Amino acid sequence: MAENFQVEETLVSQLVSKAEERVSVASNWQLVWWRFRKNRLAIISSMVLVLFYVIVLVPDFFSTQDPEATEAFLAFIPMQGISFFDSSGFNLSVPAVVGKRNPVTLRMEWKIDETKVPIRLFVQGYKYKVLGLFETDLHLIGPTDPKSADWLYLFGTDRMGRDQWSRMMFGTRTSMTVGLVAVALSVIFGVLLGGISGYFGGWPDMIIQRLIELLQSLPTIPIWLAMTAALPQDWRPDQVFFAITIILAFIGWTTLAREVRGRFLSLREEDFVLAADLAGCSRFRIITRHMVPAFMSHIIATSTLAIPVMIINETSLSYLGLGIRPPAISWGVLLQEAQNIQTVAQAPWLLLPCVAVILSVLAFNLVGDGLRDAADPYGH
Amino acid sequence: MNTQIQPLLSVRDLKTYFMMDEGVVKAVDGVTFDVNSGQVFGIVGESGCGKSVTMKAVLRIVEPPGKIVHGEILLNCKTKDGDCQVVDLAQLDANGAQMRSIRGAEIALIPQEPMSSFSPVHTIGDQIIEAIMLHQPVNKREARQIALQMLKDVGIPMPEQRLDEYSWQLSGGLRQRAIIAMALSCNPRLLIADEPTTAVDVTTQAQVLRLLRNLQQQRNAAIIFITHDLGVIAQMASYVMVMYLGLVVEQGPVDDIFHAPKHPYTQALLRSIPSVNSTPRVELPTISGSIPHPFNKPKGCPFHPRCVKSMPGKCDVRTPALLPVGEKQWVSCFLYHDSEAAA
């Protein structure tokens, strides 16, 4: 006989706090964003990247002079460090440079002087078009007296007297864009072909798989060299630019395609896909509304991590002379000036593009890692 | 605790805390019990009650940030001359030579999941022989012979062949036996079986329990049986300890506990076992509420928020001590006495 006893219901449920309620109705993207936000390194890196891409949009605003103006007279001017304060308080200025002609080599040699050239923010400089839309002559930084525009070389000059600071700004535009476009192309190809391969299986899968294997067996750098060397010498810089991005994306899409294929294969067997099918969803709808969102965040994280690889590849190729060609400017092209060690020893500021590369790649890696950790539903 | 003079293992007021960033988890908060030679001692409780951590503390393999902060673990060791010597395991260096000579040789662990408890890239023989050679002065050939004998003892057919196989080549039941063989290979006087029947099906469970009983009787080894399955306890143990939230709520001989449980938690546990004899169409009694979050342990008696007999003003303020009630039973509940536990 069962015993009857009073089970006193004791209220032990806790009040559901407002925060918990918010979490339970938040969309996937919101959750990812909240987790990403906690990663301070990633947030700082994102801000760095935003700054880089602002430069990409309006490099002229940040430059101080025409990046392509050559003047042998002004070769190898050293970096002018900015001083923030002087005797009368907060005043931006740079030390002037004084040149002397070397009697033996007949070349100009420049040294930093004691006198100061006052500079300020938001000055007038040469005219340019913003995004090809409207004209302006506003620059971020420049001498207070517009007529002495010659003497502001924040990063020094190279052997042809070109201002390195301005060239760096334009180099940023090219290098950061090549990376982005190349990865975008890889993603499109990778998701498309990987998706076809994974979802349909059978013959398309086999062919695409063999193709991927073939491409991945090719040694990347030598093949890239061969491809870029095959570009005609007389192509315009923007044609070369486009060709370079295609070449870089050429082998890059295979890794992504493999991953996408793997995901599709495993997702195909998932119960939620079966449920959608039984509910009467069309194939297209199943793919776009159910399967793709399941790995979209992973794709984004992987793509973000692929961009720095592209940047490094483009820089390496351009450095060797087989990538972006002068007069187009990229970080790799800038570093071509630093090929000779004796030259570098005399003008170490020519190595400054290295800092830009390392900084941007580091920032991308940290953001990509942060995205990957935030997007992983099993992370915590 | 028991009438025998020298228990094999004597745990006194053991406290093991985990220092986490978010706070301190008092996984084991004052546990006292004795295990005698040749006794089958059961520790039973829900997930999170601290039974596994107690076992790990005895073996001194609690992972950081866990630490033994208080208490004694007295083991009655036989020295080489045959004398009895009492060693406090809590005071030894966990990775030191002395503790390591005890671990595996005097006290051995039968882990929970036999599949993942063997390394998949080393043969079974390799791992058993390693266990033997760690504690016995034999060479590889002799160790292999001992390992073979162990496999025979646990009832594995074709031991010669099995010794050179990998764990994933064996069936679930054989794997379970192999891991028992490894634990017994150095003739430990105390075996700790951590939920040995949870990961196997019912038929294998019966075989394993029978095997353990036989081995235990043959070698006169004591076994600490950790489980949440009351049926297994009833079958195997002679003495049982019920834990809840890091504290002992009741201890005693199996018959007393099962037929005359004193603590409300034990009573509720026993009532919640589905039985053939219960009246049909009556709802299965469950314990209301759920286990509190480890950072939110209730003040006073840990069970009081879910206890039907809790006395406000007493149970939610002070923690009851573990004291005898009756001849051999011990319980920590204010229904039976008024003494408070030491802090």
Next chain:
Amino acid sequence: MLRFIVQRLLLLPILLVLFSIIVFWLVQAPPGDFLTSYVANLASGGSSIQEEQVEALRHQFGLDQPMHIRYLRWMEGLLKGDLGYSLEYQRPNSELIGERLVLTVFLALFAFAITWIVAVPAGIYSATHQNSLLDYAFALLNYVGVATPNFMLALILMWVAFSSFGLSVTGLFSPDYIQAPWSLGRLIDLLKHIWLPGIVLGIAGTARLMRVMRANLLDELNKPYVVTARAKGMSEWKLVIKYPVRLAINPLISTIGWYLPQLFSGSLIVATVMNLPNIGPLLLRALTQRDMYLSGSILLIYCSLTIIGTLISDILLALVDPRIRMEGV
């Protein structure tokens, strides 16, 4: 396992033929040929050459034949072991490539050895001493190492060595040994010079491997078999090395398949910057000068090295993990 390896070996010639077609097409694709760039070089130097001479040379080198004929001629030569003739250097390609190939492979293997010797212990240390000072230091080095392209590291190191110490760290041999025949002395000289290029080449891979090793080991350290080993009475270090490290290394071995080929092709850039006798710079020049037989042969060699690297990795993985060995592929 034997069946698996035989399968892969059979695929090798088919792959190589496919690659040779791709490679040949690539070096032929741009308009013009060796003589076009030769003439251009002469012109920029101020001298010139007559049209008939150019045609005669073209005929002599077989450059006026249609593409498939040239391809077949080249394949024919390859099968006999003849890598063709360099138009620029006027020497058989096998001579030019010969020693450089040995040094290329040696450099890649050296970088590979450094990577594993450094990354595995560092990864093990980082995993077992999580959040310690050295762990953070390694993490920092990793991030910077992955972010720096090899040529940049080479450039910076060379600059530092030159401006601070006046040292020139280019080349693989001291002047005395460059042309000398092989001897123990030459080998020692090589080792003295190769460690810097080796480090530069291997640093990105080392950084990556260290992180992966750390992550893998952290996963394994929580597994039940580690607890069992500890419960047997093994000492902590011995059991970490014998069990979880063993298992954590397995996935790393599969990375050899693409890491080794990457070292081969990556050495190209480092060799160019540091002026090493490597087939990389040779390829670069051959490509820009349209020395097609030379560039084609070197490219094909790179392809072969890549395929061999992948094969080695698969064999190693099968050797190391009994699960793969026994349960087939």
